[in-house]
Amino acid sequence: MAIIRKARMEDAEGIHSIIKDSTKNAMVLPRSRSSIYNHLRDFFVAEAQDGQIVGCCALSITWDCLAEVRSLVVTPESRGANLGGRMVEACVQEARDLGVREVFVLTNIEDFFNKQGFVATDKNILPQKVWADCINCPLFPDCDEIPMIMKL
Template sequence: MNIRAARVGDVPAIGDLIRTFADRKLMIRRSPGELYESIREFLVAEDDNGQIVGCSALHVFWEDLAELKCLAVSESAQGFGIGRKLVDACWKAARELEIATVFTLTYVPEFFERCGYDRVEKSDLPHKIWNECVRCPLFPSCTEVALVRSIYPDPLNSESVAELVAV
């Protein structure tokens, strides 16, 4: 199993993977156009046969804040540590970009806690990040939980995130 940067040829497989869970209202559906436009944000997990069995994306919001999104592992590959590897690889990618804080919104907070993320109040996240929510089938009564991983003890009150709130 290999984690690597996604390529345009991976878009159909990423789309299929996300659709599996979007059909169950666990994730937001992504069109091929959206996936091609954001392909540089994606990592994929490829099994030994070259099949895509997982994906994740890191979307940069601001100088010091990025979102881990589109995390999915195909059902047959779940439970083998692939999800954790994708989460860790996104954190590494964020740190290489010198981003200090990564957040995620999820229905599986316990999984992210196992991966080193801490729960925060959704209302503490900057308003700018909510643009996508109107597209979610569960909007406005979503029960997603917000979690963050950061090099700062108090990440959502850092100076640069306060700047994002103000923009």
Template sequence: MEVRKAASTDVESMQQLIQQFADVGLMLPRTIKSLCEHLQCFTVAVEDGQVIGVAGLHVLWKDLAEIRSLAVAPHVHGKGVGRKVVEHLIREAEHLGIPQVLSLTYQTGFFEKLNFHVIRKESLPHKVWKDCFYCKKFYHCDEVAMVYYTQHYEAFQAFKEAR
């Protein structure tokens, strides 16, 4: 299995994989247009030429990025595909100097194994007002907010306190 940045040739497979889970209400759908417009944000897991996992890292603010649209093909659930994709995105956030990586999820157990911690959604004003406000679930969101603190978190907190 290879984990790499998504390419334009991956877009249709990415959309189909995401749509499987959107159809049952486990994630928001993504259009081909949306995936193309944000292609540089996406990472895929590929095996035998097939996309078997996908997720995007969307920078929300200088101190926060979000993992979005994490989907893994059902036939490879439990085989570490999602873990490898998320770890790749965490390394990307660390490379960018971002101290916190957010996920809004129903899969809390999965993210807890990757050292994400549950937080209150209300503590995320950049996320809530930028994207969530336009979501059809805004007034009855049942996703859990979880955050991973990167190697830059303590330095960023010290910088904020010094100001």
């Protein structure tokens, strides 16, 4: 059984590796090592009993009382154990602790996030996200991700 915990310095390479592997399947956007180190405090990790990082997820503060769950990855061999759900729960709890009122995600796995309590919304209510990150994405403006939001 893996544990969910805040990321530490020694986790950065493991986070980078599993995100890089997931970008091959277009499951998440790539993140540079520099970006991971710069945002390490945003990350939660799933750590297997052998110490390997088998999942990660980040909570990124976007704007006043608005945060994003991003970079959710679980290695293929660790899927099915609710690690993704537990990491999203950890992010949502941290958002509550910080006084965030809404958490959003852009995703291709709508059913998973529906089960976590998110509902589909219009991307136009997220202009901070669109102009901060989406504008630099190679898929912009033809993104197929679904914006979803959870009110806390």
